[in-house]
Amino acid sequence: MINIDAHNHVSGKSIYLDDIIEWKGTLYALPFDVPVAHAKLGQIHMSGALSMAGVIAIFTAKDIPGKNQIGGIIADEPLFAEGEIHFWGQPIGIIVATSERICRLAREQIKIDFTALPVITDPREAQAKNMLICPPRNFQMGDVNSAWDDCEFVFEGEVNINGQEHLYIETQGAYARMKEDGSILIASSTQGPTAVQRTISNVLDIPMHKIEVDTVRLGGGFGGKEDQATGWAVMVALAAQKLQKPVKMVLHRMDDMRMTGKRHPYSADFKIGLSSDLKIIAYEATFYQNAGAAADLSPAVLERTLFHATNAYFVQNVHVTAFSCKTNLPPNTAFRGFGGPQGKFVIEAAITKVAESLGIPASDIQKRNLLQDGDEFSYGQIVDQCEAQNAWNSCE
């Protein structure tokens, strides 16, 4: 099947956000932040930047007509930091100027007072201090505690999984202009146009029907523009509404990488027990999800980790627990697999540890425990039309 856009893609005719020819009078916006991961915010000195030729305005939290809130699942993330900074790269406001270059030069002139506070980046430390995004979740089936005694082999271990940058080649961006009667047309490189529409409505305090979101295509997203595209769109919508001018913002790669969340790093503990013929009898795991400074999509990602905790294997006694831990990193977000890869990685690490300790190939354990029709997952679903064994056989 040929991608319907393929002809335009290969000839450079496909129009991405920054390819929209600018409306006359377009202004450019740039977010500014402060190089600290956790701090009490003091005064923002803007006069130097505001006096530069070409600088039109600087907007911060106090300029927001509606709610300073962009949280999708949980209302815990301000559009612009207010009072405190919770991660390095958290937007404090935007500069609006007649060119991107003037924005960048003006950003260097903004001085921000702050008092640094202790920084937490380790999810286990956050969990120990009860800094959680949402209550912990756990899935249980059978009884692991009584199952260990029936196991021939029992192994325990710790696994750490790093984050990952989406690196969509097209960076985040949005472009807003006013239409009649206070309506806004906003082009946004987003995977979630409705989230953009709803959030602009809340922040600008205008009804949703006055907001038209135009998303023709994205230059890659991979989950990184599911929730995280929203903030930038709201910012340009705010500036367009305030100034009654078209306003565009396309992030520089360095700003994008610094300010946006990534795949969640996890730390996890596991305990796995097997019979003498390598059947996995019991599996226990505790996941510490490094959510960053706000919820974003973390609770949903956390659930998916638990859904995939036993990967493609049947285990009759399972107890898996997951904590979404609040740290001073940019809010981590959706990324291909959405928490699934982290869940699978931990049980694969456990199987690898067993295999290495027993001096056998991991594939012996994997193959022995593949799902079959009628097996039950720890969340109650019964396996139907299972292809795990067939797939394994055809690979062999």
Add this chain to the structure above:
Amino acid sequence: MIEFILNNETIRTELSPGMTLLDFVRYEANLRGTKIGCREGDCGACTVLLGKLNDQRIEYSSATSCLTPLANVHGMHVVSIEGLNTEGLNVVQQAFVDSSGTQCGFCTPGFVTSLCAYALNCEKANVSEAVGSMDGNICRCTGYKSIERAAALVTEKLQGKDQNQSLNWLTNHNFIPSYFEDIPEKLSQLPASLVNKGHTAIGGGTDLFVHHQDELQESSLNFLFRKKELFGIEFSETECIVNASTTATEFFENSRLVSIFPGWHSVMKLVSSTPIRNIGTVAGNLANASPIGDLTIILLGLNAKVVLSVNDFPFRTVKLSDLYLGYKKLNKKESEIISQIKFDLPEKDALFHFEKVCKRKYLDIASVNTALQIRLKDENIIIEIHCSIGGVGPIPMYLKKTAEFMKGKKLSPALIKESVEILQAEISPISDARGSADYKRLLARQLYFSHFHTMFPDMIKLEDLL
């Protein structure tokens, strides 16, 4: 005034010569097919073709337009993706469609442009070279296999390319639009030289434009890249002379150097990427004074000298090993520019080897890189040795004491092991993003061993060194 041809249109502009070609193409010419991904030469979304006349013959190469100042394309043919479009699709574009080599499409114009550069350049097309021509392009959707299949399709279509009438052949076979055939004549009408009285010297711009784009746009710059007197590589009976605007590609593809240094091409593959080698200059790498500059380490290993000129006149010659005084500090006045690099052509019995380790195999900055040139006479006595190493101190280092210790002695595993102690005393690595100080010391030792083991596999066995 800067004059060049953009696709099929002659451009004359008084815009800042330090503006990037990318910004000109996208926001002045409004050709939005060329994309912005990183603005630092890593992603290749902004790749364009640069065509330059060389004795009536036009040569095209790929280039990252984000790192190319406008002045550097004076007198050239610049081709964006729009300029490659024919009626329908050209062969390269069709290959991407047929192999599903495009998904989100944002990187695609860059890939298509790089592969078109290959179609224009190649002599006898093969798949691995065709794939290699896209080594400066990143795609996040496809996983690359479909793009490799596109390269294979294009390679197949290139069999039978007529080298003598290549533009004509490529036009007839729908690789490029027909206006390309008129470009050499049009280019020859453009004024050859750019009147250029700026202050700060700049070569290819591939390093400076990564972080200083905003300052450079407003700076007074002395553009060396298009100065005719700085073109090319020359040879005397005993010496190779590399003029300052020679690009890394010209340096590594010079047929004489290729024949002198076995493995020259595989060294090239370790240095940056195709579109950046096409515009980055050898002299710029030296002037940039990075402690891990690959070309710098290679030339230190060749015991090169540099000619410093003032107002276009050669003023003095300095050994490259004496050029570096401290971190990014050169034994060179502001008014002096590096106009030539010279090194003695190696004797027939000399051997040369380069090693580099970085976090990624390609398109990455070295953690440690090193070069070694050596000559042995009867009974394996070392009569000449030069060794350089980068990433282990504030400057690219010439290992003077190590070489002095080795010279005149008989090469053996024991001697190499002994000399490592001197090497370790000469270097002073620090821990940074490219590795801990201890790791770099380990790399320094291993790569030093690797030089000898690679050059003298029978005499120097790894088990005797460890």
